[in-house]
Every structure is written in C-alpha cells, then in structure tokens.
Amino acid sequence: MGNTVRVAEVHGDQAFSGKMMAMGLVPGAALTVLQGGGGRPLLIALSGSRFFVDWRSSELIAIRAAEPEREKEGEKT
DSSP, X not given: OOOEEEEEEEOSXXXXXXXXXXXXXXXXXXXXXXXXXXXXEEEEEEXXXXXXXXXXXXXXXXXXXXXXXXXXXXXOO
C-alpha cells in the first residue's frame, strides 16, 4: 500500500473506459493505492483526489511500475 504506479491500459467496454477516463484513469497517469485489495474496494489517490474503485473494476485497470522522475538537467543531487 502507498506505492505509486502508472496506468498502463484500461480494459472493459466503452462505458467503463469512459468513466475511468473522466476520473483521470488514463494510460500514463500516476496513482497511489491507499487502502484495499484482496477482494475489497481500492482507495486510490490520483491528481489530488481520492476515490474508491470496486474490486471487479480494478481488475480491468492494468498498471506498471512508476519510473522515478528524472532530475532536471543541471541539477545536482
């Protein structure tokens, strides 16, 4: 819990995909799972908002590991 991931793809019918897109769950979007899993709804943080996604719907959202943000050119670590 609490790990940030990126949306890889949203599966499902057009109505479902449209609802997810309206909430900002689009490929490339970074999200954090705050609670849930294991058959329970997921509490997700995305773009400053928090919302629940039911377990069955969450199975239709493919995710990938979020890559660390690259340092801006010229910045020192």
